Amino acid sequence: MNSDKGESDRDFDVSGVAASGPLHGQREDGFRSGFVSFVGRPNAGKSTLTNALVGSKVVITSSRPQTTRTVVRGIVHRDDAQLILVDTPGLHRPRTLLGERLNDLVKTTWAEVDVVAVCFPANEKIGPGDRFIVNELAKVRRTIKVAVATKTDLATPEQIGEHLLAIQALGAETGTEWAEIVPVSAVAGDQVQLLADIFVGMLPEGPPLYPDGDLSDAPEEAIAAELIREAALEGVRDELPHSIAVVVEEMSLREDRDPDKPLLDIHASVYVERDSQKGIVIGHKGSRLRQVGTDARKQIEAMLGTPVFLDLRVKVAKEWQRDPRQLRKLGF
Numbered sequence: 001m002n003s004d005k006g007e008s009d010r011d012f013d014v015s016g017v018a019a020s021g022p023l024h025g026q027r028e029d030g031f032r033s034g035f036v037s038f039v040g041r042p043n044a045g046k047s048t049l050t051n052a053l054v055g056s057k058v059v060i061t062s063s064r065p066q067t068t069r070t071v072v073r074g075i076v077h078r079d080d081a082q083l084i085l086v087d088t089p090g091l092h093r094p095r096t097l098l099g100e101r102l103n104d105l106v107k108t109t110w111a112e113v114d115v116v117a118v119c120f121p122a123n124e125k126i127g128p129g130d131r132f133i134v135n136e137l138a139k140v141r142r143t144i145k146v147a148v149a150t151k152t153d154l155a156t157p158e159q160i161g162e163h164l165l166a167i168q169a170l171g172a173e174t175g176t177e178w179a180e181i182v183p184v185s186a187v188a189g190d191q192v193q194l195l196a197d198i199f200v201g202m203l204p205e206g207p208p209l210y211p212d213g214d215l216s217d218a219p220e221e222a223i224a225a226e227l228i229r230e231a232a233l234e235g236v237r238d239e240l241p242h243s244i245a246v247v248v249e250e251m252s253l254r255e256d257r258d259p260d261k262p263l264l265d266i267h268a269s270v271y272v273e274r275d276s277q278k279g280i281v282i283g284h285k286g287s288r289l290r291q292v293g294t295d296a297r298k299q300i301e302a303m304l305g306t307p308v309f310l311d312l313r314v315k316v317a318k319e320w321q322r323d324p325r326q327l328r329k330l331g332f
């Protein structure tokens with residue numbers, strides 16, 4: 001994510017101006033900073049690993065594929081480095097316009113980061129989906145590539161051994177040079193620290209890029225929208241696999257409140273594709289929507305540390321996944 005504005009000292013009068021502090025590659029303290037992006041087929045464990053590294057729930061995880069639509073960054077603050085994790089949607093063979101947009105988003109991210117880490121779940125065989133991703137990744141030349149064997153707690157040592165060999169073979173087959181192949185379990189906490197150390201060693205030297213303590217630079221609206229979407233999908237994923245989008249229309253602190261008792265007002269719209277889906281989301285006499293609201297509110301309160309008043313509306317945006325105008329409106 002280097003910005004080269006094409007400026008040089010000759011463009012400015014620099015007489016009497018002290019040299020600025022060293023940037024990448026020249027820090028006396030050896031501090032490193034940079035970007036790592038996890039990729040992998042849906043459900044590979046990318047979000048869970050991001051959370052394990054950051055140590056807080058920043059990215060939404062679910063047991064169903066393709067819930068991560070927004071690029072959300074988790075930030076690991078260390079004494080020696082700042083590791084910025086970019087969580088991307090799962091790359092997949094595009095079937096809709098939304099699918100194509102997501103894939104473009106993924107590839108743009110790959111070219112901009114310092115390291116791309118491909119996640120291969122150890123409890124599943126390498127498949128065509130993995131091959132597709134690695135083939136696409138091989139086209140991005142400059143970026144360092146790391147293979148991560150995820151979910152090792154779900155595999156036997158023999159399976160893990162075979163898995164690592166298969167990852168190596170896939171690298172050779174696709175012309176991808178793995179800088180490292182690392183087995184981890186985000187759930188058991190195995191090798192997560194080692195993975196962080198490996199990433200840090202691959203980052204360029206440079207100053208911290210985010211203020212100390214920041215966990216994510218995703219706007220609070222985006223975090224709230226994801227938490228609402230996760231709650232709305234709960235229990236109806238089979239019926240509405242990829243048909244729910246959430247837009248936070250308004251988010252502001254309620255005025256005239258005692259400063260010790262703030263209240264955050266959030267007005268959000270839950271979009272579905274068809275009238276029939278609206279009924280599913282709302283439920284009998286609104287019971288489901290109330291539950292969704294309660295669940296999402298608790299999650300948002302825990303995340304942002306402020307009591308929340310959440311107002312949810314369900315709206316129909318016909319065939320939004322195929323309509324460019326709707327997609328733009330919904331933030332894709």
Ligand SMILES: Nc1nc2c(ncn2[C@@H]2O[C@H](COP(=O)(O)OP(=O)(O)OP(=O)(O)O)[C@@H](O)[C@H]2O)c(=O)[nH]1
Pocket residue numbers: 040041042043044045046047048049060061062063064065066067068089090150151152153154184185186187188
């Ligand atoms: N046992 C075990 N389960 C894991 C581990 N990592 C992830 N999972 C589970 O695998 C499922 C998918 O994990 P996610 O982190 O959401 O996967 P993802 O790659 O971000 O998925 P998408 O957003 O769909 O691309 C969830 O049910 C996780 O709880 C792990 O190390 N061990």
